[in-house]
Amino acid sequence: xxxMRTIRDQKELIAQNIRNRALQLDLDALLAADERARAxxxxxxxxxxxxxxxxxxxQAPLSPQQRAPLVEEGRQLKxxxxxxxxxxxxxxxxxxxxQVQVPNLTHPDAPIGKDDAENKELRVVGERPHFDFPxxxxxxxxxxxxxxxxxxxxxxxxxxxxxxxxxxxLLEIALMQFACRVLQEHGFTLYTTPDVARQDILSGIGxxxxxxxxxxxxxxxxxxxxxxxxxxxxxxxLAGDILDAEQLPxxxxxxxxxxxxxxxxxxxxxxxxxRVHQFTKxxxxxxxxxxxxxxxxxxxxxxxxxxxxxxxxxxxVVDICTGDLGAxxxxxxxxxxxxxxxxxxxxxxxxxxxxDYQSRRLNIRFKERGKKxxxxxxxxxxTAIAVSRAIIALVENGQQADGxxxxxxxLGLEDIHPR
Numbered sequence: 001x002x003x004m005r006t007i008r009d010q011k012e013l014i015a016q017n018i019r020n021r022a023l024q025l026d027l028d029a030l031l032a033a034d035e036r037a038r039a040x041x042x043x044x045x046x047x048x049x050x051x052x053x054x055x056x057x058x059q060a061p062l063s064p065q066q067r068a069p070l071v072e073e074g075r076q077l078k079x080x081x082x083x084x085x086x087x088x089x090x091x092x093x094x095x096x097x098x099q100v101q102v103p104n105l106t107h108p109d110a111p112i113g114k115d116d117a118e119n120k121e122l123r124v125v126g127e128r129p130h131f132d133f134p135x136x137x138x139x140x141x142x143x144x145x146x147x148x149x150x151x152x153x154x155x156x157x158x159x160x161x162x163x164x165x166x167x168x169x170l171l172e173i174a175l176m177q178f179a180c181r182v183l184q185e186h187g188f189t190l191y192t193t194p195d196v197a198r199q200d201i202l203s204g205i206g207x208x209x210x211x212x213x214x215x216x217x218x219x220x221x222x223x224x225x226x227x228x229x230x231x232x233x234x235x236x237x238l239a240g241d242i243l244d245a246e247q248l249p250x251x252x253x254x255x256x257x258x259x260x261x262x263x264x265x266x267x268x269x270x271x272x273x274x275r276v277h278q279f280t281k282x283x284x285x286x287x288x289x290x291x292x293x294x295x296x297x298x299x300x301x302x303x304x305x306x307x308x309x310x311x312x313x314x315x316x317v318v319d320i321c322t323g324d325l326g327a328x329x330x331x332x333x334x335x336x337x338x339x340x341x342x343x344x345x346x347x348x349x350x351x352x353x354x355x356d357y358q359s360r361r362l363n364i365r366f367k368e369r370g371k372k373x374x375x376x377x378x379x380x381x382x383t384a385i386a387v388s389r390a391i392i393a394l395v396e397n398g399q400q401a402d403g404x405x406x407x408x409x410x411l412g413l414e415d416i417h418p419r
Contacts, residue, residue: 137341230254351382
């Protein structure tokens, strides 16, 4: 979240940023709640100060006549303090509930637009395949090759669940191993992460686990939720910690299942593996000094491009516009693969620089040797491999006239042929 002082002092900038992001937020309501919270804090501090003064006065030798009014005032102040604490806590909660809705600031070079139609294509890499036959989508191809069972997944767990089968299982494992090798080459520490997280961690990262439009599965009778991405668990790993500056940048690679309700998604755009309730993903995460985060963001883009170039998948890099940014993101880039079955580009990775928006809520700081105080780290995330999307890109771009699938040599697998 943004610092309240920033919101107060740069009200017009914040208001314009909210408009650029196509959000409907009542900034005046937040500022009014802030005034109430600050007034409640002033009142509480004054009561406590007076109680301390009375306590000190009571230590002096006093006559009963002198002591009696102090005792009575102290009793009244104790009651007032209890009431003031409740008012202060309630006003703080009201302010926080509004404050967390304010999005991060936005990079000045991010394109201004209201939705994904106004995202900016930066470059296209690789040749789209030219077929001398009508290309099929991944659902037709994979079902014909006995690589997936959507019907079985729906019977056991409901729509948008699935079974991978036969060579598709080996393909998932190979993609995970390949992505992990690339991350190790770039100095990442690899983690297998929990598939659940506490609500305070989700909220700190910027997910709303209990909102009406949440994409999060909640576990009943607990404060745990299934994670939508290892960004949640990697980001929460250092919650409340103070790092030595020498530890930065800290690069983490997380292997996790991802669970998403995908509320409201339907139609051909979400067909097959493109939008599902569960998938496997290898996530990149970094904790950096503030002055290093932009360079790290570009490094994440470079790694994502390296992965898909080595997988021989044609893709484009997209600069995400203001109206399509998630609240924590200062700037975001997507890689979109060409998907012949859809005859359009489809997102395969994203990487966001969230600056100190997440670290402020999670209270992750670092200390520099010889300097007083601490500073908030900057936090970045990015997709190395989202397996289900990667499989779509490989299967559809690698399809052959005889129904077989050519796979990139880097995975070390044989091409997939009809059984």
